[in-house]
Amino acid sequence: MREQMISRACELLANGSVDRVIGWERGEFVYDVTPAVFNDAEDLKSRFVFDLFCGANLSKYLVSETAKGGKVLAFLKPCDTYSFNQLLAEHRVKRENFYIIGVECNGMADINRIREAGASGIKSISSAGDKVTVSTVYGDREFTLSDVIAERCSSCKSRHHVVYDELMGKDGEVLDSNRFDMVEKLEKMTPDERFEFWRGELSRCIRCNACRNVCPACTCEKCIFDNASSGFENKAAADTFEENMFHIIRAFHVAGRCTDCGECSRVCPAHIPLHLLNRKFIKDINELYGDYQAGAEVNERGPLVNFTQDDANPSIVNERGNG
Amino acid sequence: MPMNENEFKPKIVAFCCNWCSYAGADLAGTNRLQYPADIKIIRVPCSCRVNPLFVLRAFQRGADGVIICGCHPGDCHYTTGNYYARRRMTLLFSMLDYLGIERGRTRVEWVSAAEGNKFAETMNDFVSTVTKLGENKRLEDLRCANK
Numbered sequence: 001m002r003e004q005m006i007s008r009a010c011e012l013l014a015n016g017s018v019d020r021v022i023g024w025e026r027g028e029f030v031y032d033v034t035p036a037v038f039n040d041a042e043d044l045k046s047r048f049v050f051d052l053f054c055g056a057n058l059s060k061y062l063v064s065e066t067a068k069g070g071k072v073l074a075f076l077k078p079c080d081t082y083s084f085n086q087l088l089a090e091h092r093v094k095r096e097n098f099y100i101i102g103v104e105c106n107g108m109a110d111i112n113r114i115r116e117a118g119a120s121g122i123k124s125i126s127s128a129g130d131k132v133t134v135s136t137v138y139g140d141r142e143f144t145l146s147d148v149i150a151e152r153c154s155s156c157k158s159r160h161h162v163v164y165d166e167l168m169g170k171d172g173e174v175l176d177s178n179r180f181d182m183v184e185k186l187e188k189m190t191p192d193e194r195f196e197f198w199r200g201e202l203s204r205c206i207r208c209n210a211c212r213n214v215c216p217a218c219t220c221e222k223c224i225f226d227n228a229s230s231g232f233e234n235k236a237a238a239d240t241f242e243e244n245m246f247h248i249i250r251a252f253h254v255a256g257r258c259t260d261c262g263e264c265s266r267v268c269p270a271h272i273p274l275h276l277l278n279r280k281f282i283k284d285i286n287e288l289y290g291d292y293q294a295g296a297e298v299n300e301r302g303p304l305v306n307f308t309q310d311d312a313n314p315s316i317v318n319e320r321g322n323g
Numbered sequence: 324m325p326m327n328e329n330e331f332k333p334k335i336v337a338f339c340c341n342w343c344s345y346a347g348a349d350l351a352g353t354n355r356l357q358y359p360a361d362i363k364i365i366r367v368p369c370s371c372r373v374n375p376l377f378v379l380r381a382f383q384r385g386a387d388g389v390i391i392c393g394c395h396p397g398d399c400h401y402t403t404g405n406y407y408a409r410r411r412m413t414l415l416f417s418m419l420d421y422l423g424i425e426r427g428r429t430r431v432e433w434v435s436a437a438e439g440n441k442f443a444e445t446m447n448d449f450v451s452t453v454t455k456l457g458e459n460k461r462l463e464d465l466r467c468a469n470k
Contacts, residue, residue: 086385195423245379248418252375281423284414307406314431317420
């Protein structure tokens, strides 16, 4: 796949259809793959990677790329295409500035799960089909992809590319995913249990703002959380409520626009399951206002900038679920 | 009713829209209808003006309950404001419930300018609900507690 991607990108750079390529490059470790911009064929051949750790959603980076002008080749996985569509809908990127190659994705690996499975001293990781081979200083370890797949990929919502100029590999289908299972489990708990659960999770927050920075839906240039007079721009929270407030507002700001790409949870250094907050909003929107998938259509009106005359009243919250 | 020093008096913030509910509160006042003084009314141009952050901020600053009152759906002075507010607040309340905050602390009620009675009844009912729930511990910001 990597070779195929590089050769196609070189072709497009050579014939002048694109000026830059946005993809992934290796970081300090094999599993530290980060988004990167490539300017020429040499660059691509030396740095470009595509492997099980290319989970980063490139759509977010297209917002700043579109401002630089020129045409950019972007490799987008199915979930990234939803974010791209959503950005198009919000006029944050210009479609004509991008040449999109949709790349097939069968799920990305989570380095933490590989470590939990007992691999340490990792030297390199390779994969072929469903097999993941981790070579460590203590010898090789074999895993199947399903053992080490990222949580967000095991409950993948769709392997279908909603927008692309050309495809590499197969286009999948919208999946009947189990992504709301954990939300349902939480809803069935008593309020006290839920409170304890979230206090345990959110109190680990160090307010690094990584969830905001990586989120493809968070594209405001001036963010409320950077406002020094807001009272909650502090890096270190003085008490537990700071995190509650930050995370409720963060999730609320992307409610109805969140495509559920799961980047917030991936980048969280404290491993807080932030996607569960976003999914709660998505689940509520689906249940109360009809099924809605942000980014599936460009010309759709989002659920929070829309209404019907017979929407439920807020008191419906008291009638539903466990309270 | 004799005042007991130790009796818990909740702090309640009511966001009332200028056109219906604030006038409804006024009517309740001119009709001499009783409702507890624990309600602090904040007048907003429309229920749709209420940012979810306002609700959280009220809790952060030590409110024990927050109620949002607006025109009845269909009667909004700005035609559609309360329809948007309705969706927003439904989702916000659902999220607060999801985080384990007591359900009784938040409410949305539609009160028209002619419903002074309903305003007083709603506030009486809301105050008694919140009084039963007691002090808001789960959403209070400790730094602001004594301000």
